[in-house]
Amino acid sequence: MLVKGPGEAKTSQYVKDLMAAVKAKNPAEPEFHQAVQEVAESLDPVMQRRPEYRKAKVLERIIEPERLLMFRVCWQDDQGNFQVNRGFRIEMNSAIGPYKGGLRLHPSVNLGILKFLAFEQVFKNSLTTLPMGGGKGGSDFDPKGKSDNEVMRFCQAFMNELFRHIGPNTDVPAGDIGVGGREIGFLFGQYKKLRNEFTGVLTGKGLNWGGSLIRPEATGYGAVYFAQEMLATRGETLQGKTCLVSGSGNVAQYTIEKLLDLGARPVTMSDSSGYIYDEQGIDRDKLKFAMDLKNVRRGRIKEYADKFKGTVFTPADAKLDFNPLWNHTAHCAFPSATQNEITAKDAMHLVGNGVYVVAEGANMPTTIDGVNVFLDAKILYGPGKAANAGGVATSGLEMSQNSLRLSWTREEVDQRLHGIMKAIHKACFETAKEYGTPGNYVSGANIAGFLKVADAMLDQGLV
Numbered sequence: 001m002l003v004k005g006p007g008e009a010k011t012s013q014y015v016k017d018l019m020a021a022v023k024a025k026n027p028a029e030p031e032f033h034q035a036v037q038e039v040a041e042s043l044d045p046v047m048q049r050r051p052e053y054r055k056a057k058v059l060e061r062i063i064e065p066e067r068l069l070m071f072r073v074c075w076q077d078d079q080g081n082f083q084v085n086r087g088f089r090i091e092m093n094s095a096i097g098p099y100k101g102g103l104r105l106h107p108s109v110n111l112g113i114l115k116f117l118a119f120e121q122v123f124k125n126s127l128t129t130l131p132m133g134g135g136k137g138g139s140d141f142d143p144k145g146k147s148d149n150e151v152m153r154f155c156q157a158f159m160n161e162l163f164r165h166i167g168p169n170t171d172v173p174a175g176d177i178g179v180g181g182r183e184i185g186f187l188f189g190q191y192k193k194l195r196n197e198f199t200g201v202l203t204g205k206g207l208n209w210g211g212s213l214i215r216p217e218a219t220g221y222g223a224v225y226f227a228q229e230m231l232a233t234r235g236e237t238l239q240g241k242t243c244l245v246s247g248s249g250n251v252a253q254y255t256i257e258k259l260l261d262l263g264a265r266p267v268t269m270s271d272s273s274g275y276i277y278d279e280q281g282i283d284r285d286k287l288k289f290a291m292d293l294k295n296v297r298r299g300r301i302k303e304y305a306d307k308f309k310g311t312v313f314t315p316a317d318a319k320l321d322f323n324p325l326w327n328h329t330a331h332c333a334f335p336s337a338t339q340n341e342i343t344a345k346d347a348m349h350l351v352g353n354g355v356y357v358v359a360e361g362a363n364m365p366t367t368i369d370g371v372n373v374f375l376d377a378k379i380l381y382g383p384g385k386a387a388n389a390g391g392v393a394t395s396g397l398e399m400s401q402n403s404l405r406l407s408w409t410r411e412e413v414d415q416r417l418h419g420i421m422k423a424i425h426k427a428c429f430e431t432a433k434e435y436g437t438p439g440n441y442v443s444g445a446n447i448a449g450f451l452k453v454a455d456a457m458l459d460q461g462l463v
């Protein structure tokens with residue numbers, strides 16, 4: 001199988017020069033380089049067709065964050081020890097709306113990871129059809145093993161700096177890895193205290209204080225809706241399909257819930273300690289157990305295998321050069337944990353085991369070589385910036401409801417989310433065809449997302 005890597009013959013001189021500059025200017029940020037490279041390769045035909053974008057250095061401007069905030073976060077743990085973390089907010093692009101994107105709390109967080117996420121977010125938000133710019137933020141704080149009080153003190157200390165940079169018309173953060181309803185609550189409470197105003201400055205809020213129905217479900221549901229649309233192009237449905245899901249957090253849980261609604265058979269779930277394979281299928285009762293385990297008791301996924309007979313737990317093994325979760329016979333895969341969790345080898349295992357639908361709930365879960373395996377095999381591959389855009393789209397719907405000071409019903413929000421995912425699929429599908437790469441959702445998503453932002457930037461002059 002042909003595996004194309006960065007810098008190989010198909011890469012144009014324009015992209016090579018651009019990447020050399022990006023790497024020189026942003027050293028030690030491999031995830032950021034990877035995200036830019038993938039987009040730049042896709043945009044090559046656009047740059048040839050529309051030289052005005054190159055003249056105005058539109059892509060070069062999108063690559064450079066409009067503003068980058070890095071700050072100290074000091075807090076005290078339950079033993080009274082002083083703790084110091086690093087906080088970030090990347091305000092990437094505001095051409096089509098206020099900066100919008102999640103906050104990630106995980107020890108792996110650094111500038112390069114957040115810049116890749118903020119860069120991806122610009123295109124994703126553009127695809128949603130809603131007026132949202134791109135941003136991302138977070139901290140290297142590790143919520144694992146911390147008490148509720150420690151998480152609260154950290155969130156308050158984080159907001160003590162962030163509050164002066166954000167606002168409902170400026171920058172609207174949300175959740176991501178390590179940031180769910182609990183953390184958004186603490187962050188919102190502190191923002192409100194400092195500003196003395198009740199506004200929709202964060203999304204993912206609780207239902208009785210400005211949150212939207214379906215927001216917790218939205219990313220997972222959206223990824224499944226996207227898979228449904230991809231399958232429909234081949235006249236198929238999810239009914240009876242065996243599905244591999246990674247992660248066991250917000251995105252994974254609601255991916256599994258929607259898969260069950262549509263008659264599919266999810267068989268795996270994971271966390272950083274390993275994965276479970278349940279050959280009989282994860283049903284609603286088992287999902288309920290997993291949600292309680294992860295959201296309330298904050299335990300490890302191994303407990304699922306201890307509880308349900310016939311389930312196999314495989315611990316994570318750093319010495320392996322592949323993830324065995326991706327080495328089971330299945331029809332579909334929904335990576336929903338973290339970046340670069342599918343390598344070229346994993347991608348080959350997936351394709352070799354019969355998987356022909358991959359819808360990415362996580363952001364950039366597949367390496368560039370892995371993406372090329374999927375593209376060469378011509379499977380239905382929905383990249384994260386399209387397939388997981390349902391989360392931020394529903395955050396956009398939360399912002400709309402906050403502005404209207406109204407709440408829509410569950411059915412209304414779900415219907416809008418479904419409509420948005422169909423529209424994103426259509427835009428990717430048709431744009432890929434228009435630019436000579438039919439069926440390639442990577443180029444479709446990158447080009448369609450780019451055009452709206454690029455045209456707005458041209459309209460607004462050199463700012």
Ligand code: NDP
Nearest residue numbers: 176177178219247248249250251271272337338362363391
């Ligand atoms: P959660 O924190 O709720 O869950 C993350 C899950 O992934 C956990 O099971 C976690 O295991 C696992 N995980 C995280 N990092 C690693 C790692 N380095 N190695 C192995 N497993 C890991 O996060 P979300 O479900 O919200 O986010 C999952 C993905 O979806 C991320 O890529 C995120 O950017 C993306 N996403 C999320 C959106 C949202 O609305 N929440 C929107 C769009 C994309 P453990 O608990 O052991 O760390």
